[in-house]
Amino acid sequence: MAEFRMPSLGADMEAGTLVEWLKQPGDAVHRGDIVAVVETDKGAIEVEIFMAGTMGKQLVVPGTKVPVGAPLAIIEGAVEVAPKTPAPEIKAPAARPAPAEKSAPPPAGLRASPAARKRAAERGIDLAALRGSGPDGAILLVDVEKAGAAPRKGLDLDKMRRAIAAAMAKSKREIPHYYLSTTIDMARAQGWLAQTNASRLPEQRxxxxALTLKAVALALRQYPKFNGFYAEPDGFTPSAAIHIGSAIAIRGGGLASPALHDCDKLGLDEMMARLRDLAARAREGRLRSSELSDTTITVSSLGERGVESLYGIIYPPQVAIIGFGRIVEQPAAIDGKVEVRPQMIATLAADHRVTDGHLGGRFLNQIAVLLQEPAKL
Amino acid sequence: MSEDDIRAAVIAELGNIAPEADAATINPESDLREELDIDSLDFLNFVTALHKKLGVNVPESDYPRLLTVKGAIAYLAAKLGSARA
Known part of the structure; x- marks a missing residue:
């Protein structure tokens, strides 16, 4: 027997509100199953479980706000599986459950996707009254959308802004950042990308x-000191897995950096597919718990907004953030001659408690080297 | 397919990509990237949706021609017209 607890989904999270249970008492649960939906500052998060067993007594009813670490349910016959990465240290307040704000538990036995359940709860739509178009009649988001009713609630951007403020202020207070930059010639990467996409349909492009994320992931294999977590009193713990948080801007303000898991093992097509999926879900406020808690390093790109270079603030407990700027046509000296080349500034902000500029420079340079052979990414 | 049908398809897909905005009120000559705050991933999703809905495969080299609603409608009308001819 073990307890399934409210997970920490970031250094800035102290509590979450249980929106709904997706497994009922008596249901078998397996590692990686999504068992609940929790509302946080980052939206409604699908919470996975990292043990196997049977869902036992549920200790928290939907609508209840509980602190990080509070038991949510009992898992009978549980086989514990070690988390893939250490959870960030969070000091949860000795809170007591807040009164339920809304939402009744979904009807037992009703098949509906998490997104459909969330949207229905937001709009006050009775799922039992809908006809599902999914497998075995499961109610999908599109079915709820068709049901009309109230306007979409979306993300709470004010709440998200407060969460970002807390995390970034903590980072600037506690992490001694150092900053480096390098200019990368992007002619080969651009040429390879244009040639590859020319023969592809839009959905395959x-x-x-995708290339820059893969280059960072492969470089991290050689420079693991930028991939992991820092926490007192133990200091730095490297992560064996490379889960890159890709900074995704939320229209209207706000930012999410969900993890692309095992980036170094993904082919470019798989990377692209996951990036598309992740961006769509981030903007709908439908991320999964592991995507918020597993990130081992963050990559931010602002080139499309005209930014030539950006120096990021590390998201604790991570120890580095990479920034990519706009690709700009600029004169460059090549073999003693001046040529116009597409160039991009890559930056590194890293935690001086873990690495020094010398190693940071080598790491950045390795990213540049990898981008010169895009076909091998 | 009439120009009105194409316009409706373009507006609908932009609405799917940027649901926070009212796609129907976009200035037809404004840059969509600025007007709707969309990035390259959004734009790729837009082009992908147009391909699925209208059957027009827009090559990357033609992307600049779809950066306004007016430009997108003109481009798609020409492509659909030439496909019929």
Whole structure:
């Protein structure tokens, strides 16, 4: 027997509100199953479980706000599976459950996607009254959308802004950042991308982001000191897995950096597919718990907004953030001659408690080297 | 397919990509990236949706021609017209 607890989904999270249970007492649960939906500052998060067993007594009813670490349910016959990465240290307040704000538990036995359940709860739509178009009659988001009713609630951007403020202020207070930059010749990467996409249908095309993310992931294999977590009193703990948080702007303000898991093992097509999926879900406020808690390093790109270079603030407990700027046609000296070349500034902000500029420079340079052979990414 | 049908398809897909905005009120000559705050991933999703809905495969080299509603409608009308001819 073990307890399934409210997970920490970031250094800035102290509590979450249980929106709904997706497994009922008596249901078998397996590692990686999504068992609940929790409302946080980052939207409604699908919470996965990292043990196997049977869902036992549920200790918290939907609508209740509980602190990080509070038991949510009992898992009978549980086989514990070690988390993939250490959870960030969070000091949860000794809170007591807040009164339920809304939402009744979904009807037992009703098949509906998490997104459909969330949207229905937001709009006050009775799922039992809908006809599902999914497998075995499951109610999908589109079915709820068709049901009309109230306007979409969307993300609470004010709440998200407060969460970002807390995390960034903590980072600037506690992490001694150092900053480096390098200019990368992007002619080969651009040429390879244009040639590759020319013969592909739109749904199969790649973006430069897929190449830069893969280059960072492969470079991290050689420079693991930028991939992991820092927490007192133990200091730095490297992560064996490379889960890159891709900074995604939320229209109207706000930012999410959900993890692309095992980036170094993904082909570019798989990377692109996951990036598309992740961006769509981030903007709908439908991320999963592991996507918020597993990130081992963050990559931010602002080139499309005309930014030539950006120096990021590390998201604790991570120890580094990479920034990519706009690709700009600029004169460059090549073999003693001046040529106009597409160039991009890559930056590194890293935690001086873990690494020094010398190693940071080598890491950045390795990213540049990898981008010179895009076909091998 | 009439120009009105194409316009409706373009507006509908932009609405799917940027649901926070009222796509129907976009200035037809404004840059969509600025007007709707969309990025390259959004734009790729827009082009992908147009391909699925209208059957027009827009090559990357033609992307600049779809950066306004007016430009997108003109481009798609020409492509659909030439496909019929």
């Amino acid at each position: 790649l973006l430069m982001a």
